[in-house]
Amino acid sequence: VTTTGSADDGYRFKRRVPFHETDLAGIVHFSWFFRYMEEAEHALWRAAGLSIDRAGAETGWPRVSASFDFKNALFFEDEFEVVVRVATVTRRTIQYAFVVMRGDTTIGTGAMTAACARKQPGLPLQAVDVLPDIVAKLRAAAGQSPS
Amino acid sequence: VTTTGSADDGYRFKRRVPFHETDLAGIVHFSWFFRYMEEAEHALWRAAGLSIDRAGAETGWPRVSASFDFKNALFFEDEFEVVVRVATVTRRTIQYAFVVMRGDTTIGTGAMTAACARKQPGLPLQAVDVLPDIVAKLRAAAGQSPS
Amino acid sequence: VTTTGSADDGYRFKRRVPFHETDLAGIVHFSWFFRYMEEAEHALWRAAGLSIDRAGAETGWPRVSASFDFKNALFFEDEFEVVVRVATVTRRTIQYAFVVMRGDTTIGTGAMTAACARKQPGLPLQAVDVLPDIVAKLRAAAGQSPS
Amino acid sequence: VTTTGSADDGYRFKRRVPFHETDLAGIVHFSWFFRYMEEAEHALWRAAGLSIDRAGAETGWPRVSASFDFKNALFFEDEFEVVVRVATVTRRTIQYAFVVMRGDTTIGTGAMTAACARKQPGLPLQAVDVLPDIVAKLRAAAGQSPS
Numbered sequence: 001v002t003t004t005g006s007a008d009d010g011y012r013f014k015r016r017v018p019f020h021e022t023d024l025a026g027i028v029h030f031s032w033f034f035r036y037m038e039e040a041e042h043a044l045w046r047a048a049g050l051s052i053d054r055a056g057a058e059t060g061w062p063r064v065s066a067s068f069d070f071k072n073a074l075f076f077e078d079e080f081e082v083v084v085r086v087a088t089v090t091r092r093t094i095q096y097a098f099v100v101m102r103g104d105t106t107i108g109t110g111a112m113t114a115a116c117a118r119k120q121p122g123l124p125l126q127a128v129d130v131l132p133d134i135v136a137k138l139r140a141a142a143g144q145s146p147s
Numbered sequence: 148v149t150t151t152g153s154a155d156d157g158y159r160f161k162r163r164v165p166f167h168e169t170d171l172a173g174i175v176h177f178s179w180f181f182r183y184m185e186e187a188e189h190a191l192w193r194a195a196g197l198s199i200d201r202a203g204a205e206t207g208w209p210r211v212s213a214s215f216d217f218k219n220a221l222f223f224e225d226e227f228e229v230v231v232r233v234a235t236v237t238r239r240t241i242q243y244a245f246v247v248m249r250g251d252t253t254i255g256t257g258a259m260t261a262a263c264a265r266k267q268p269g270l271p272l273q274a275v276d277v278l279p280d281i282v283a284k285l286r287a288a289a290g291q292s293p294s
Numbered sequence: 295v296t297t298t299g300s301a302d303d304g305y306r307f308k309r310r311v312p313f314h315e316t317d318l319a320g321i322v323h324f325s326w327f328f329r330y331m332e333e334a335e336h337a338l339w340r341a342a343g344l345s346i347d348r349a350g351a352e353t354g355w356p357r358v359s360a361s362f363d364f365k366n367a368l369f370f371e372d373e374f375e376v377v378v379r380v381a382t383v384t385r386r387t388i389q390y391a392f393v394v395m396r397g398d399t400t401i402g403t404g405a406m407t408a409a410c411a412r413k414q415p416g417l418p419l420q421a422v423d424v425l426p427d428i429v430a431k432l433r434a435a436a437g438q439s440p441s
Numbered sequence: 442v443t444t445t446g447s448a449d450d451g452y453r454f455k456r457r458v459p460f461h462e463t464d465l466a467g468i469v470h471f472s473w474f475f476r477y478m479e480e481a482e483h484a485l486w487r488a489a490g491l492s493i494d495r496a497g498a499e500t501g502w503p504r505v506s507a508s509f510d511f512k513n514a515l516f517f518e519d520e521f522e523v524v525v526r527v528a529t530v531t532r533r534t535i536q537y538a539f540v541v542m543r544g545d546t547t548i549g550t551g552a553m554t555a556a557c558a559r560k561q562p563g564l565p566l567q568a569v570d571v572l573p574d575i576v577a578k579l580r581a582a583a584g585q586s587p588s
Contacts, residue, residue, distance in 0.1 A: 018186045019199075020472055022465035024517055029461050030357040031328040038325070039165045042224070051224065052166075063324040067361035076465055077189070077198065121562075167323050171316035171370055177504040178314055178479070181472040210471040214508035223318055268415075312480045313493075333459045336518070345518065346460075371483070371492065 010083035013040035040082035048141035068110035160187035174220035187229035195288035215257035307334035334376035342435035362404035451524035454481035481523035489582035509551035
């Protein structure tokens with residue numbers, strides 16, 4: 001089930017670049033974009049009235065894959081937005097799509113897939129089905145159509 | 148020259164704990180508090196209409212020392228404040244004092260001293276005098292009395 | 295120009311998981327795998343008698359894309375290896391392929407593409423051709439055939 | 442109980458600076474020294490045949506305070522050593538002292554105090570007494586006299 005969104009949808013997570021995220025090339029180190037994506041994902045969950053992956057929670061969302069294409073650099077104190085949408089949902093995974101923007105400049109685009117897993121003390125994570133209600137709430141918070 | 152502030156002064160920098168700042172003990176890893184202090188320092192500079200330590204800037208502020216005392220833990224998605232004040236100013240250094248608060252709970256207190264240095268391509272940093280105007284603006288932004 | 299390597303080739307970069315790389319789920323935070331890949335890439339460069347991306351260097355290697363597929367978790371104090379090989383080389387980019395292993399367990403696989411760029415003070419990075427000699431040295435250090 | 446060590450004692454933890462630990466000033470970001478100290482502390486524990494702070498362990502070592510004085514900068518790919526010793530031990534805390542060296546150059550000195558705490562699921566950490574045997578093993582691994 002793939003959702004093709006309009007150019008405008010997506011939850012917009014705002015962020016500023018602190019000093020410690022830069023590297024000796026004078027730009028944000030590329031590894032940070034993966035953290036930006038996760039921060040935006042969690043902000044989307046909060047916007048949907050949900051929380052994710054707390055210690056002690058019964059359900060976790062381990063990452064299955066993550067990728068990012070870098071178009072332009074981000075610099076110290078730049079203000080930027082991470083636009084996040086629900087992309088592909090399978091029985092046991094949610095894939096999110098991301099665009100990082102500084103004003104009208106596209107900094108890069110990425111994707112991240114998380115699996116739904118049951119956490120039980122002393123046991124390995126066990127894959128479980130994604131609750132449809134969670135997907136519906138996330139889509140709504142991202143301004144996407146219900147399915 | 149030491150400034151003793153009232154309990155209320157200080158610039159308040161707000162922040163939330165993202166997932167990647169936690170460690171396997173389930174709390175924010177202690178090293179992050181040093182980044183929180185710097186983020187608050189730079190927010191104070193912006194509030195004072197200044198910017199700090201950009202690439203290509205003629206003046207930098209390398210850290211001379213930093214310390215933090217940990218009182219309580221911070222957790223995933225906690226919202227907290229870093230209250231920053233100008234503490235001790237010497238000819239060539241500014242020391243900042245910090246209190247990290249989550250609501251009424253003190254998470255910890257810290258201090259950080261930065262030296263004023265001239266940066267010239269290909270040369271080592273050279274200590275230079277702190278401009279009084281900068282200190283005055285920082286104190287004002289922190290709600291502190293002028294000297 | 296794609297190189298298909300044997301199962302055995304690749305430079306092996308050894309690493310251990312420190313405490314601060316774990317998150318509240320008790321495992322290494324997924325963002326670290328992108329840093330592991332870069333650390334292995336740079337270790338390959340050193341093994342090839344080269345160095346990469348120093349401040350002041352005339353040539354830099356900004357990342358164009360990075361991706362990782364997560365198979366198993368890494369834990370605190372785990373010892374693991376990042377096996378890195380030169381994958382696809384185009385006129386102006388080098389793509390590396392990575393496998394992260396803990397003993398016989400595959401932790402995950404990834405890829406990273408870096409562009410060759412000329413750095414000049416005050417100017418944007420400019421794409422330039424990859425020197426064939428660099429590619430030859432990297433392949434040799436990774437135990438790969440010359441082309 | 443304070444231990445004054447000779448200039449030579451201390452466990453020596455070796456490390457190299459990866460790219461992602463540098464900042465736009467071209468040097469290792471100061472926050473990393475706090476992670477270096479913890480990495481050296483844990484290496485000392487391993488050298489003593491102990492492990493620290495694993496998930497599920499009954500005892501944890503939350504940080505009480507940490508400080509560092511910065512003397513010289515570290516740069517990309519620098520090899521350096523963190524020399525760690527047991528400094529002051531109280532009934533419920535261990536303080537470690539650190540010196541970071543690059544060859545004969547002192548990069549900085551620091552201290553970190555950890556409290557011994559019992560971890561029980563669902564309960565706050567509870568301070569407990571430091572086992573004398575642990576201190577003896579750590580001192581031995583650091584080449585320090587028994588008390």
